[in-house]
Amino acid sequence: MLDHGTPEHAADDPIESLRHRMRHSAAHVMADAVLQLFPEAKVAIGPPTADGFYYDFEVQRPFTPEDLERIEALMLETINANAPFVREELNRDSAQSMFSSQPFKQEIIDDLPDETTLSIYRHGEFTDLCQGPHVASTGEITAVKLLHTAGAYWRGDETRPMLQRIYGTAFESQDELEAHLERLAEAERRDHRTLGRQLNLFTVHDEIGPGLIVWHPRGGVMRSLIEDYWRDIHYRRGYSIVYSPHIGRARLWQTSGHLDFYRDSMYAPMEIDEQEYFLKPMNCPFHIQIYRSSLRSYRELPLRIAELGTVYRYERSGVLHGLMRVRGFTQDDAHIFCLPDQVAAEVGDVLDLTFEIMSAFGFEDYDIMLSTRPDKYVGDPEMWDHATESLREALVERSLDYGIDEGGGAFYGPKIDIKIKDALGREWQCTTVQFDFNLPERFGLVYQDEEGNRVQPYMVHRAILGSLERFFGVLVEHYAGAFPLWLAPVQAVVIPIADRHNEYAEQVAAQLRDAGFRVEVDDRSERMNQKIRQAQLQKTPYMLVVGDREAEANAAAVRTRDGDNHGALPLSDVQEMLKADLAGTPAA
């Protein structure tokens, strides 16, 4: 097999480097086991990945869970045999004959540049084309586990054969492996699709259609809190907030180029008065029409037009995933039209805004990527350079670490993508800041400069949360459904101990509601224990237990969802406690 390059950080970190070699070696041992059980199997590639390894095979029938058990058992035998990994270099001809029965290996050999030194690694009876590196012997694969199987195209190309991939992972100790499996289990417990149902936040329905979300009252409260905060901060940062329709005539999408280049992702047109209309897959053309609604002066720029714009895109059925990948979603979209000498400051402002917003939602770790001009591009190369420089400048000015994806920009402009890291360290793509040299040209955007010349403005497209649906999904998983007080759909539930306390419970709730809190009363004829359990399961931040003693004292016994019982507090103190909890949040 082929090494696809050791990640640079792996070489620096001894543990990562060991894991990398161990997993790579485990992939060999797995292929060995598969060939013993399925001698007719054709092997493809089997690299280590960020947290494990896989190997792709072409086999007569897909692997079953029982197959995985047998393969894993055989792997353990090989590991126990502690067979050394032996590297050998060889020339192209002997490699070809060695792998004469392995067509994928032959293709790999054929595609390698002539000057490449071919090498193989052996352990026991098994030999694989491979650059290495590996551990010294199979016994050094300390803790290994096969996880699941999946289909995967040969070389990721859907016109090539579908292979069967087996995923597994390996660690330097059994403890580390178990910790990893525990992280996977924790991720499953946090799954926003499960929590979304349990906490009654949203659902998807067969009857409505795949990838289309309905937000329930509790999810709806949270969404409006997010939107309110978003609007407020955008107004304060000099954005104008607009609204645009969900459909537009074919001509608009013709001009924008979407019909030529994006049609596969658009919902089919509807015909009205012999005119074709399309559901919008993007908001840009509408914002551009706003820009074009008058002749713009340089004095008006920068013009920042923002919208929580709902778009519809046809996503292939196999890629839909809860809220993370849907067909109808709302982008927190904005388009900034500006002068050349405003570009750097505008980009910087977007970055600052991003970090402020993300931090409000508890995200503090980022992975930033700058993508530069690809081979095929539109627009003036000088404007490209200026734009790319301004992106870089904004990053450097803020001393931000960032990677560079050379040539990874869109055909219409360079961009910065920001991934946020959640509580489990998983990365989510949300924020994107992209220059666009295509649409201003297509729509003939201009402004009039000091000398009366009509000049094309710079256009920056940006979304910070990305889509409200995806961001909400990330938020659910980040907090595991235990939202901070300012976002919690129900901030406190009042729990009367017996029915005779219902009336007082309502008074408590009414007082807190007057103070602006979202409070419910659990007046079911159930025991207090049941009500507390329910509130815990709903991850309600505050439980206010009221019985005879509290009613007497105009108080409530405060329990927080971490299980702490704070005892009976006067209602005024309860309010203070909640207010203190809101300090430093957008609701403060």
Add this chain to the structure above:
RNA sequence: GCCGAUGUAGCUCAGCCGGAAGAGCAGCGGUUUCGUAAACCGCAGGUCAAGGGUUCGAGUCCCUUCAUCGGCUCCA
């Protein structure tokens, strides 16, 4: 779209070799009025995803479609 798995009550799931559709939770009715994570009794609830086929007989076997899940590819 492709590979594989799955689809049974509102939810989570059992249902063996084809032979009378089940449980827990939720819901509803009643009893209970309780001090920090599940009171008790009862009732109701199903075109077994949809459509077709095989069979004396299909939740169970076969085909098609739809959806979901794990991936591939793509992406906010």
